[in-house]
Amino acid sequence: MKTSTFAKDIDRNISENSSVYRRLQINYQRNRKQDCTELIDAAARAFCYQDCQDKYWQSEEFSLLYGTALWESATTSQKLILNHLYWVAYYCQIISAEIATIYFNQTSAAGLYAEEDFRLVCDMLDLESSQERAHIHAFKTIAEQVEKALFGKRIFTYPMRSPFAETMVFADTNPFKSRWKQLQLQSFGMLSAGNSFLACQYFTVRGIRTLNGKLVQHKLSNFYHSSDEKKTIPIPSQISYYHFLDESFHFNSSTIISHDVINCLKPPTKFETWVANLGIKGCQQDHYHFSAAINGIFWYDPALYRCVYEILRSPIFSCSNSDAKQMMNRCFTEESEGLHRSFQTHFEAVESYKAYLEPLTYIWKSNREMSTMSSNSIEKYLKRQKKALSQFMRINDFDNY
Numbered sequence: 001m002k003t004s005t006f007a008k009d010i011d012r013n014i015s016e017n018s019s020v021y022r023r024l025q026i027n028y029q030r031n032r033k034q035d036c037t038e039l040i041d042a043a044a045r046a047f048c049y050q051d052c053q054d055k056y057w058q059s060e061e062f063s064l065l066y067g068t069a070l071w072e073s074a075t076t077s078q079k080l081i082l083n084h085l086y087w088v089a090y091y092c093q094i095i096s097a098e099i100a101t102i103y104f105n106q107t108s109a110a111g112l113y114a115e116e117d118f119r120l121v122c123d124m125l126d127l128e129s130s131q132e133r134a135h136i137h138a139f140k141t142i143a144e145q146v147e148k149a150l151f152g153k154r155i156f157t158y159p160m161r162s163p164f165a166e167t168m169v170f171a172d173t174n175p176f177k178s179r180w181k182q183l184q185l186q187s188f189g190m191l192s193a194g195n196s197f198l199a200c201q202y203f204t205v206r207g208i209r210t211l212n213g214k215l216v217q218h219k220l221s222n223f224y225h226s227s228d229e230k231k232t233i234p235i236p237s238q239i240s241y242y243h244f245l246d247e248s249f250h251f252n253s254s255t256i257i258s259h260d261v262i263n264c265l266k267p268p269t270k271f272e273t274w275v276a277n278l279g280i281k282g283c284q285q286d287h288y289h290f291s292a293a294i295n296g297i298f299w300y301d302p303a304l305y306r307c308v309y310e311i312l313r314s315p316i317f318s319c320s321n322s323d324a325k326q327m328m329n330r331c332f333t334e335e336s337e338g339l340h341r342s343f344q345t346h347f348e349a350v351e352s353y354k355a356y357l358e359p360l361t362y363i364w365k366s367n368r369e370m371s372t373m374s375s376n377s378i379e380k381y382l383k384r385q386k387k388a389l390s391q392f393m394r395i396n397d398f399d400n401y
């Protein structure tokens with residue numbers, strides 16, 4: 001791309017850095033060429049739960065409450081449903097994250113378009129946002145159909161939501177914290193739309209969040225990728241694979257923007273450094289917990305108790321009130337293989353986030369070391385659950401079930 005002759009007052013210009021520009025171009029071109037939108041839309045249209053309810057949608061270890069007392073005592077057909085419910089719950093979280101991504105892709109593109117030569121970055125983000133809309137549509141279509149068939153009501157799904165809602169669907173929150181989070185997200189949106197550094201820095205947070213997704217989604221996508229029966233494999237497994245392909249490009253673009261494009265901008269001011277680090281700190285707080293119910297999503301299990309209770313009382317498990325409570329006690333307050341696996345994923349996430357932040361110079365020590373996130377432990381988890389579960393049992397009236 002030809003450098004504007006009027007760009008001389010800009011210290012560093014993206015098109016003058018040909019290797020960065022070229023990498024952006026290649027990533028965008030390859031994503032356009034491989035774009036899975038049509039395949040994902042067609043798969044979502046063709047989905048019928050009855051057609052694939054007798055098969056696993058990803059490997060057994062990615063099942064709801066895998067490796068807990070519930071899993072150990074479940075029948076073959078109950079295990080299949082727990083496998084499907086993992087898919088539903090997992091992608092319900094991805095829907096929420098991607099709704100926020102669409103909004104911040106747009107505010108960041110607005111912030112970056114104020115620089116010379118940033119059309120390529122903005123076009124790339126436009127493509128990614130339109131892909132996210134197809135992903136959300138497919139996840140929502142399947143998740144809602146499954147819950148309707150199994151329970152006749154919502155368990156993990158929710159109606160379309162605003163990008164300012166809590167990104168973590170099951171978070172350690174209350175109305176005051178949620179409102180505060182909403183104000184923070186709205187402020188960051190406004191700031192990033194008018195500030196190139198913060199717009200660019202959003203991709204550090206997006207990169208970390210996508211890295212978390214990649215850890216698990218790579219394994220989910222492998223179920224299809226390594227299958228010899230690709231034509232007959234369940235549609236949700238196909239969607240996991242296509243989604244992973246699209247997201248690989250999104251992760252590349254996050255990395256190029258947050259690691260390299262950022263060097264084409266002026267160094268951050270103290271205020272910009274502060275806001276950027278607050279964003280990463282927020283990400284650490286969001287990813288502080290790990291869940292015995294779902295490996296790879298950092299949900300706060302006490303926020304999930306009601307859903308798990310409903311699943312246990314549904315005709316799928318047909319537990320009595322006291323059996324359901326006893327099973328929840330065993331699943332959430334005792335050490336299990338499932339809990340250790342989830343903790344291991346959390347540990348891998350911490351290590352990969354540290355490596356991702358390593359080349360960036362403006363990061364605070366507490367973020368560089370992921371000190372908030374890595375301060376959680378199995379011991380703390382169990383202590384928290386014992387307290388929260390007995391409180392849940394005490395204050396909830398279970399007669400309506």
Ligand SMILES: [Fe+2]
Pocket residue numbers: 098131132135243246247
């Ligand atoms: Fe996506």
Ligand SMILES: [Fe+2]
Pocket residue numbers: 101128132246247250
């Ligand atoms: Fe994405």
